[in-house]
Amino acid sequence: MDRYNDFSVEDFVWDDFFRQWALSPTPETHALWDDWIDANPEMLEKVEQAKAIVLSLRLHEPEIDDAEINQVVKKTVGRITEAGEENIRQPGRRIPVFSIPWMQFAASVAFIVLLGWAVYAVMIKGDEKPQSAQGDTVIEHHESFIEKVNTTSETLQLALSDGSRISLAPKGRVRYPERFDGQRREVLLEGEAFFDVAKDPEHPFLVYANGLVTKVLGTSFRIKAYGDSREVTVEVKTGKVSVFAQSDPHLKEKVEDRQFQGVVLTPNQKIIYARNKVKMVKTLVERPEIVVSKAETPQFEFEDTPASEVFDTIARAYGIDILYDEALLKDCPLTAHLDNQTLHEKLDIICKAVESSYEIVDGQVIIHSKGCRN
Template sequence: MKSRKAFGKLLQKYLEGKCSESERQLVEQWYELIDEAPRQDYTEKEWEALEYKLWRKIESESFETADESIESSKLGFWRTYRTGIAASVALLIGAGVWWYLGNQDTNPATIATQPTQSEIAIQDNTSSKPIKIDLEDGSTVTLSPHSQLQYPNHFAANKREVQLRGEALFEVSKDPEKPFYVITNEVVTKVLGTSFYVRSVDATKKIEVEVITGKVSVYEKEKVNNENPGVVLTPNHKVTFFTVEKHFITGLVEKPLPQIKSISKKPETFEFDDAPIGEVLNKLERVYGIDIELENDKLSTCPLTADITQQPLYTKLDIICATINGKYEVKGTTILISGKGCE
């Protein structure tokens, strides 16, 4: 095999039982050199160990004496043949067999060409705690347990691309000239500079993106070249892509956070004394960047006396609704408040 793509296809066919007899023999001859059974779920360290074992085997083969019970001409051919096979396997491992197998659905017509494996770092978080990864552009990634990030040691001149499996928090350095792309199985998230979560879990058949600061656009990988920017998200908003149904659903994050501070650069306070609820809700909209609507405009004049500064947004809403004998509902990216009114 002369390319990782060809080797990857062959190994995948072998693992799926779709090889021809000659292909099957070739794969088994490769792995016979190192007494390993072919599989596709090696970790990066296992691939390195595999390569090391392979070259040790090559060295031992190369130093066999010429007085073995095989004709020298046949021995020379066999050594050349086996060494050639082993070198091909080692080269393919170094070039990224794992990378190919894990990303067979990448469409080169819509996603820019991947960097060579010598430029790619693969970080697996096998621990029980998040780990922090610093990228060369100053961006950071907090990789959740049981997740993996693939990223180039040096970004391209016109873009920054990483691939994620699992969940991570991205804090991206702003660079309008080099957009930042997070690529998962079927979804691409594009940003210029912001912080956001991406969750891609095969078991749930969905991919989620939640924005903390800034703005991102999320779209299907296969539609990257379309003029449609996909779903545009702002802080405290999220989108869920259902991989089976192939559609997006937008909503609000579980714990919305304040997005602006007061003039003194301190967190906004929410202490009110007979303040009209309409005024209170306007401030919540401004600080959290979320649309809040009253089902009945008359409710806006109901007074609120309370200090709800330290409460999370949804608790704030519970307290407000208690004063009007009402309730709130999250409908998409909007919060709708209804109630009987005040005395």
């Protein structure tokens, strides 16, 4: 949160994380901002003014960050500041309510936002661009970029300079450097795509998609980030990924750090990111797949096998965590052939046989049991 220490009112108004807190506060973000204000009491007035402006304008969408609009805002604020100083130099003069600097700023921003949305609505139909991180401040500069749009009804296969591959779904759009010559490999996505990323621990691979950043070193995963959807999903097939919001106040540190930060996902796990609530829910993919090699894949044929051993076998095969009370389940024998069932069907059959139930919490399977009746 240190980056907010020198913010002006207009800086707060245009900041995604601040607007999301002002419009859709959560207990976590509320506590975060309260703590910061307590540590920086001199910023309280600016925060209150900026919050009042955001609430009055209802800036629900964070995408309006056009450089020209920001430039107009700065010029407007400059004129407002001059007007405010002139009022201070004339203490005997009665100041109308609308002449109060921050009220003028609110009116100016309202006009700018309406103008910006009008321009945006026209331009987005002709030449939409995938969204990047806040103000592109963390994306490295490259001499030339390649932009691909899938206008067909088939998946478009793309090969990147580092050996990575992208399977771009219809109506999807990606933008990436012609060559990855910086510290990071960065791609901007709008729509849906499957990524098969070449391993390179020294150069993390990052995908910016509709408010969410996905960071990997070398793995395969799918991202769904449609512009008209309030949700972004990331599903991991192999390896490990970390995800975090572009509005995260520690975005720059998380992007530049070669270690994993944020929410970490492993095979068969996925994250659902609610953009309007800045909330992430970790769960399992709809149809988990076996992640071990064919030679290591068990037959799933059990004959009077303890339920605890059955759950361990399934957990290893699918690369997931199955948590249970071993003392309760070690004496619960199971006889079943589960070769052709999905993971959820396997769990349903096992739980019914040993008088248990299960739920998925934070990408893990939790087994609830009271033991078996002999």
